[in-house]
Amino acid sequence: MIQPEKIQELAAAYAADVVAVREHLHAHPELSFQETNTVAYVAEQLRQLGLDPQPVAGTGLVALIEGRNPESRVVALRADMDALPIQEQNDVPYKSTNPGVMHACGHDVHTASLLGAARILMQVRDEFEGTIKLLFQPGEELLPGGASLMIKDGVLENPRPQSVLGQHVFPHLPAGKIGLRAGRYMASTDELYLTVRGKGGHGAMPEQNIDPVVVAAHIIVAAQQIVSRRASPKLPSVLSFGKVIANGATNxxxxxxxxxxxxxxxxxxxxxxxxxxxxTLCEGLAASMGASCELEIRRGYPYLENEPRLTARTRQAAEAYLGADNVAELDQWMAAEDFAYYSQVSDACFYRLGTRAADGRYAASVHTPTFDIDKQALEVGPGLMAWLALHELAALPSAK
Structure with a gap:
């Protein structure tokens, strides 16, 4: 069995290169399903390592690192590559050069980490048994989610991984630490688009109108009872309305x-x-007040389940690599991630990579124009990813 110290040494040796890769990606962000330059760059990086990346799901890639007896067991590592429609406000040399587009969710870190892990794993491929499958995924930020398209394109077949691991930046933890949680971790997400139609007119003569503003207000308030009175108190649920447009006037x-x-x-x-x-509530309440209602529900990502046994092995491996004090237990989180698709069809574990500096810098949340990371995370991320894959391969039963 490869020892964690060897992986740590390789991660330290390649850290500067991983930083350079991340800064290149950060300076050249691309939106979901538009990652053409990003995927070309990643493919070239993989070819330089001696790998043969194959396109999948349009702007995705898959590559295999084969050790001894490559068909004996398979573990997949996933990184997403897309950026967000945000104008960056950081004043750094690697600031986004694409106006209005920014790696504000850390996908540049994920991609650089997986490339760094690939470099480490190529150095030790004669020392492990099995195959490590690298998944470079497009479109995590946009429905239907690149993970669903990757799966439809067969990325979990030929060979089929027994476990899938993914990481995500987490500014709430300092660099050098990670967080994870077994079982149900992140929420499903559905988008709601509701149109309430009435009969407009002069505000001084409401009796001649069917006021859709009043109807909409009743719907917004009444809908909260679905969560508070229909759902079990033991089951987390969130119903939030963030946009209301009633394009009338004072009168x-x-x-x-x-x-x-x-x-x-x-x-x-x-x-x-x-x-x-x-x-039922929206349509019925609108009708009871003389109005009509159209509700479109755009089904998003499913909930994310960290398989308990895999998560326990991941925790054990992370503690061996980082120390037990640097592995935190996470709370359930009602945000969503399309890694959930992998967790619905395979044993999967999604963990958080600390990115905040010890002095409190880099604490800005993801999806904000000032998000950035402590570069120490770019040594921890690749090394830990490589180590977790190796540890998981060794723990899995042989397919033969």
């Missing part, structure tokens, strides 16, 4: 009101049931 009642929101939970059966309740 003008509009004809319609447009509303956008999100529904999230950690149970697929309740998710479907809540959709039915929400549709």
């Amino acid at each position: 003008v009642i509009p004809n319609e009101v447009y509303i956008e929101g999100t529904f999230r939970t950690l149970n697929e059966e309740w998710r479907d049931e809540a959709h039915r309740h929400l549709r």
Whole structure:
């Protein structure tokens, strides 16, 4: 068995190169499913390592690192590559050169980490048994999610991984630490688009109108009862409306009101049931007040489940690599991630990589224009990814 000290030495030796890769990616971000230059850059990096990357899901890549007896067991490592439509406000040499686009969710870190892990693993491939499958994924930030398209294109077949591991930056933890949680970790996410139609007119004569603003207000308030009275108190659920457009005036009642929101939970059966309740409530309440309602529910990512036994092995491996004090237990989080698709069809574990500096710098949240990381994370991330894959390969039973 390869010892963690060897992987740590390789991670330290390659850290400067990983930083350079990350800064290149950060300076050249591309939006979801538009990662053409990014995927070309990643493919070239992989070819320089002697690998043969293959396209998948349009702007995705898959590559195999084969050790001894490559068909005996398979572990997959995943990184996403897309950026967000955010104007960067950091004043750094590697600031985004693409106006209005920024790696504000750390996918540049994920991609650089996986490339660094690949470099480490290529150095030790004669010392492990099995295959490590590298998944470079597009479009995590945009429905239907690049993970779903990767799976449809067969990325979990030929060979089929027995375990899938993914990491994500986490500014709430300092660099040098990671966090994980077994079982249900992140929520499903559905987008809600609601149009309430009434009959507009002069605000001084409401009796001649069917006021969609009042109807919409009743719907927004009443819909909260789906979470508070229909869902079990033991089951986390979130229903939030973040956009309401009633394009009237101080004395003008509009004809319609447009509303956008999100529904999230950690149970697929309740998710479907809540959709039915929400549709019945919206349509029925509108009709009872003389209005009409159209509700579009765009089904998003499923909930993310960290398989307990795999997560326990991942924790054990992380503690051996980082020390037990540097492995934190995470709370459930109602944000969503399309890594959840992998967790629905395979044993999977999604963990968090600390990126905040010890002095408190780099604490800005993801999806903000000032997000950045402590460069120490770019040594920890690749090394830990490589080590977790090796540890998992050694723990898995042989397929033969």
